[in-house]
Amino acid sequence: MKKLQNPFLLVGFYSKEYFCDRESEMEELKDHFNNERNVVLFSWRRIGKTALLKYFMAETIKDGEVETLYVDLLGTRDMSTALKRISQAVYEGFGETTSGISSAFKNLLSKTGIEIGFDPVTGAPKFSVGLRGISDAENSLHAIGTFFSNRKKKILVVLDEFQQVTRYTDQDGEAAFRSWTQAFPGIRFIFSGSHRSMMISMFAEKNRPFYRSTQLMQLDPIDLRSYKDFIRFHFESNKKSYDESIIEEIYSWCRQQTYCIQLVCNKIFGLYDGMNKGVLQDVFNQILDQESLVFSGYTKLLTNMQWKVLLAVAKEEPLVSPLANEFINRHQLGAASSVSTALKKLEKNELVIIDDDKYFVHDVLLARWLQKL
Numbered sequence: 001m002k003k004l005q006n007p008f009l010l011v012g013f014y015s016k017e018y019f020c021d022r023e024s025e026m027e028e029l030k031d032h033f034n035n036e037r038n039v040v041l042f043s044w045r046r047i048g049k050t051a052l053l054k055y056f057m058a059e060t061i062k063d064g065e066v067e068t069l070y071v072d073l074l075g076t077r078d079m080s081t082a083l084k085r086i087s088q089a090v091y092e093g094f095g096e097t098t099s100g101i102s103s104a105f106k107n108l109l110s111k112t113g114i115e116i117g118f119d120p121v122t123g124a125p126k127f128s129v130g131l132r133g134i135s136d137a138e139n140s141l142h143a144i145g146t147f148f149s150n151r152k153k154k155i156l157v158v159l160d161e162f163q164q165v166t167r168y169t170d171q172d173g174e175a176a177f178r179s180w181t182q183a184f185p186g187i188r189f190i191f192s193g194s195h196r197s198m199m200i201s202m203f204a205e206k207n208r209p210f211y212r213s214t215q216l217m218q219l220d221p222i223d224l225r226s227y228k229d230f231i232r233f234h235f236e237s238n239k240k241s242y243d244e245s246i247i248e249e250i251y252s253w254c255r256q257q258t259y260c261i262q263l264v265c266n267k268i269f270g271l272y273d274g275m276n277k278g279v280l281q282d283v284f285n286q287i288l289d290q291e292s293l294v295f296s297g298y299t300k301l302l303t304n305m306q307w308k309v310l311l312a313v314a315k316e317e318p319l320v321s322p323l324a325n326e327f328i329n330r331h332q333l334g335a336a337s338s339v340s341t342a343l344k345k346l347e348k349n350e351l352v353i354i355d356d357d358k359y360f361v362h363d364v365l366l367a368r369w370l371q372k373l
Helices: 023-036 051-062 079-095 103-110 134-149 164-166 175-185 196-204 224-237 242-255 258-271 279-296 304-316 325-330 336-348 364-371
Strands: 040-043 066-071 114-118 127-129 153-162 188-193 216-218 352-355 358-361
Touching: 023 040, 023 051, 023 216, 040 196, 051 066, 051 153, 051 188, 051 304, 066 079, 066 103, 079 103, 079 127, 079 134, 103 134, 103 164, 134 153, 164 175, 164 188, 164 196, 175 216, 188 196, 188 304, 188 364, 216 242, 224 242, 224 258, 242 279, 242 336, 258 279, 279 364, 304 325, 304 336, 304 352, 304 364, 325 336, 352 364, 358 364
Parallel strands: 040 188, 040 216, 066 153, 153 188
Antiparallel strands: 114 127, 352 358
16 A cells, blocks of 8 residues: 555544554454354444444455455434435445446335436445335335345445434334344444443433443543553654653543544644644644634534533533532523533534533533633
């Protein structure tokens, strides 16, 4: 593979050289896969969950005995849009041949409510799904499962942002996907999500379809020592200076969030010959200035009380007692009941999270921007 100009990737997985640690998590995923266990992988956003999954998939197919399918369900609204995403992924991974669409994929389409067309300009495939009811959706999933079962190699299906199925309006998405996994015990599934509490509820509550059907796996932040080694290696390899105290400051400012750490290091590496206090502050300011237009738009999306509570949570970081008089009075928030209502809405929209009984603004960069106001 070609050497990257900047080793601090912001999206996806490229190669092991540009991937920081996660060795124990890789071993755990391998153990689950090799012993026929389905897995639920959950974490806060931007911790590196998707990159880990892509890394695991890349490692899994190396021996030539496994085929993988990755589907991002973020933004899907119902079973119809979910099936479109799955069909697109199946086509890209298994349906294309040098002479066109494979006969096996054509046979799959004939058994589902899924139709494929091609854009006359770009040639890109377009999928349409004509579901007439719950049975159509379940039959389509069953046909896809049969398609995989008939392949010679072992199959791993990764369904990312799986919490989205709880919001489907046309039918019980959880029940449909649970029936699918039960019908095909030979296919391995990884269900991944960034809404931590929702993912835990889906798989740990007795009245939910997926109750105790998978292994729960929480993805925690990469530890400081591993990140120090990773950053040091790439700066030294490219003859750029580094400072361990600066790395510690980056780690703290980013609240251990992988994307943020990668972004700061990417900027320093790309623009400067090394890191120091002045460079670090310049990069912090650059990042927040770039995000300012987006973040300022939150004032239009939130009520006045929600905005005030969001700002107060950021200023307090971490907030321990959101309904305490001291906190409410310090930020002039008014009635405790109004604060409680606003906070619940912010939690529902994942703008605020609770971690170890402490409240944080979920997006670290948003938190740092708010703290400057």
